[in-house]
Each structure stands twice: as C-alpha cells, then as structure tokens.
Amino acid sequence: STIETIRRRWEGALPPQVVLGIGDDAAVLRPAAGRRLLVSTDLLTEGVHFDARVPPRALGRKALLVNLSDIAAMGGIPRAFLSALALPRETETHFVEELYAGFEEISRAYRVPLVGGDLSASPAGIFLCVTILGEARRVVERRGAAVGDLVCVTGTLGDAALGRRKMLEAESEASPLRENPDLAFLWERHLSPTPRLEAGNLLAGEGLASAMIDISDGLLGDLAHILKESGVAARIFRERIPRSPAYRRLCGGDDHDALTGGEDYELLFTVPRQRQAEVDAIARRTRTDITVIGWIERGEGIRLVDEAGGESRVAPSGYRHFG
C-alpha cells in the first residue's frame, strides 16, 4: 500500500529526537529538556492555495517550506512534521510519489523527519494538511514591538506575488515573458520560499527581536498583526522596502506587490534601535540580507512615507490605503 511504501522510505534515517515514527497510533518524540515546544498546522487546498500549474514535487516542497517558515518566525528549530492528504480517486500514484519526493528533498535538507500522517479519499480536489513541530529556548511572539524599535525584513519582498501574477499573464497569450529569466526567478521564489531558520533562531536566542512574524499575507497585512498585538503604530519608508533586481526590471517603480503581495515568507521583525549592530552581525553570519524599513511609533496603523516625504495612512484593519 501507499502508506507502507511511504513508511519504509522514511524509516531508515530517524534522528535522535524521534522515538517512534510513522505507523502506530501516534508518533513518539523525545523533547529536549528546558525547551519550549512549537506546533503549527497549515491546510492547503487545490483551487485556493495551488492549482495544476504547481507540479506535485514543488507542492510537496512548498507545503513543508512554509511550515518551516512558521517555526523560523517563532525563533525555533524544526524537529518533525506530519502530513494528512485527501485525494480524489482518480489521482495518479505518480502524483503522490512526486509530492512525497518533494517532502523528502526539504526534509533531508533541513533534517526534519516525517513522523506521521493520514491518507484519505476526497470527493473533489486535493487537500494537504501539514503539521510542524519545533522547539526553542526562547520564542519571539508578535506582541513585543515597542516604541522606538526598528522595523526590519529579511530578503526581498513582492517576488512571489509578482511571479504568480506575471506567470498568469505569460500563459494567457503568446507572451515574450515566457522566455524571460526574470520571470523564471520570480516564479521560483513563488514555488520555493526560503525559510529563514538560522536568522530567526539567532534573532530569538540572543533576545534581539522584540516581535517577529513571517510574511505570508503581505508586508502591510503582517505588519498590521504585529502592530495590533503590540498596541503600537509604524512608520515605513517605501523606498527602503527591499525589491529584487528581477522585480525592479519587470515592475519598474511599482511597489504594490512588495507592499501587499503575500507568500514571500521573509521574516518581518522589530528590534531595539541600539542593537542594530548585532542584527547586522547576524545578517553577515547567516548570509541573509536584512533591511531596516522604518520604525515603531505611538498610535495605531501604518504611516507609509514616499520618496518625496508624502505620507499616507494604512488602516489598522488591513491593506486598504486612505488619506
């Protein structure tokens, strides 16, 4: 059976934190003494989170990568994952094999074993639920941002959303975009986000980050979560928002995707101003670009400052600009 095949494939290389993997009523893990346990679950639905454009191997990779990013955003280290899958009867075996091959690639790269799951029929559409377990000595929540803290992000923003949008454009006609290497880069960013585990763990472990989240809904939306939980406002400088060369070439000065596009899975965090040098050291040590894009102020919501110094406000409730 498929479960037996999957089980045998994953049995060999169980790391020391796993006492018992796939195949019993529950997996059994050995938590490290004195650490916090982290757990998060994500449900991916065909037609909502992915479609036939995403090959099954890429889907497996991404489903695990975005869960690793949740652990990174807490400052933790991933330890194990479970996957529950509902498949329509007509799904080919090849699809399942490729999906698990995608899991396996990321599992090996990040040393996070599959320890359990479920496999069921679906009347229509593919559903994939991944649960990730991690641990941390010290976690960073969303609610610790303080007035005066710097607002920082890793990597570049908007690549995933722009990649997805341009890919849809490229498909709709005999578009010159199809052969565009910038689009290939952005699409890859959409398919294979980089969980910022090392940076997240160091930012948490050294007590640097006062609040942290990963950008899944878009910069403005996820920053709004931090601000609301922390009871503060932020001033963000649009020209400081890091955009990739591919983004700039395909999009010119338009920063809409960088502001509101989701699925970049970069870290967004706040840090006391006097500790900026330590953040720079972590950036160098982990070879991760980290950019200061603004700071925390009293009040609520986001003040967006453009190059000319003009200011617009973003409602605390979400993405819509006004004023």
Add this chain to the structure above:
Amino acid sequence: STIETIRRRWEGALPPQVVLGIGDDAAVLRPAAGRRLLVSTDLLTEGVHFDARVPPRALGRKALLVNLSDIAAMGGIPRAFLSALALPRETETHFVEELYAGFEEISRAYRVPLVGGDLSASPAGIFLCVTILGEARRVVERRGAAVGDLVCVTGTLGDAALGRRKMLEAESEASPLRENPDLAFLWERHLSPTPRLEAGNLLAGEGLASAMIDISDGLLGDLAHILKESGVAARIFRERIPRSPAYRRLCGGDDHDALTGGEDYELLFTVPRQRQAEVDAIARRTRTDITVIGWIERGEGIRLVDEAGGESRVAPSGYRHFG
C-alpha cells in the same frame, strides 16, 4: 472575523502546559520534563468520513474524541489540539459555531485546549484536520505482543458500525427502527465514542500492556496490525467478543459488525497471562469493562474459534476469511 471569535473564546482558560495559544505563527507549549511527546493527525472528509446526517456539533465532538483515542492507545495523556478546517463558501456561520461548540464540550470535559489551527476555503466539501498532542511516561506500541499473552478489549464491539448500518436502513423507508431505543443507543455510540484514556494510561504506566491499539478499522483489521508488527498469531474465541445488549437484540447471533465494524474506538491490547489480576483491578478502578477474547500464539494471522470449537483462519493481510 471567525478566527478572532474562536480565539477569544479559547483564550481565557489556558492550562499551565500552554505558554501561547491561538494567534501567533505557532503555538508554544511547555513539555513536562522526562515525558515522551505524542502527536497524531486525522483528516475527516465530507462524503467519506461523515455526511449531513451528522450534526456539526456532533462532528466537532467526534473529531476530537477519535484523536483522544489515539493518545489513549499509546497510553498517554492528551495535552492540546489544533484544528484545520476547509469550508465551501456557502457554509453557514452556524455550522462553524456548532462545530467549535462540539470541540469545546470535549475540550472542557477532557481539559485539552485548542491551541492553533487554520481556516480556509474549499471548492467543494468540508475537510477537517485535527492534530492532537499528548505526553506519556511510558508508551505502548503495537509491536510488543508475545506468545502466551492474553488478547483483551475494552467496552463492547460492533455498536458503531451496526448503528450506522441500521440508521441507513431506518432512513430508507417508514421503518419501525426510527423509534427504536436500541438504535438510538447504537447511533450515539457511532457519534460519541468513549476514548479510554484512564484505562490506557494505567495499562501503559504500570507496564502491563505489551501491545495496544484503538479499534478504528474493526477488531480483525486492528488485531492484524498488532500481529504483523509483533510477528505473532492470535486465537480469538468468537463467543467471548463483547457485544452490547442493544447489539444482541438488533442483530441476534450475527457477529459480523463486532468482528469487522470500525469506529468503536475501544482499546485492543495484549498482556502477559500472569498479570490478568492487575488488568481486572484497572477495569474496576476505571469502571471500564475489559474482556479477554483470546491469546497470542506462534505463527501469523488470526484463528477464529466458534462456539462448537470449529476454527476458521483470517488472512494476515486483512478481513477476508478463508479455509
């Protein structure tokens, strides 16, 4: 939003093992020192695992109860759960409220808080993925059954499957079954299985059970899992298989549902013969019926012995009788 409502509802009463519940990138738990961590995930699909016959509150209850049963089958104590839900756009708010009310009933009764989850759209059908976390000083796996051990079960078998079958019959016509209190009892057994947490935990903690599983697929199917993992055979006496008075009245001598019907979520375990008195003591202490239905032998597969002493064999691979 729905998530905010759910979050507020669950925020108040977090037990000491929960550092951070719903609303961040991951939940944060404080594992007890020296315990094993247990984790299991189940995906329930509309049209496969449930249908409109099951009211949403009962669905919420059952989804959590069957996960508690997985922890019972390992000998553990449940500590927290997560729920991921995909809903078609036309789903009424009332459905979600009732589903969560069902979670809440069981959550309070068993002191297992909801610490996280996901809520997403579904193109068609309702999908519900529950992940349970538990802990145990000592776990019981499926693979420890030894030649000479007794085979025991808690409660009565076949009620859930017979209840479901008779309910379908009762619906299909103006059936006298509709008013039958025995059917009401069996249907309740189908909707609200009893996770045998206290018995499971004592059987594990005192090192009594050598192998344990909960009966989700049916006695023969789940016993086959224990036998295969342990490399042994079993002799089972059909007249010893415990059946409820309601089952006997509705089904006479037919033991098909008791042998192969799933979803009873009773514990099936093996125990060294010389420790039977300790098992009886646990039965009394936890007010759980525990019945010896046979013993473990050399070989493979199941030998079913009927009242007249006739013997039939069940293939090690599954339910099909032959010989």
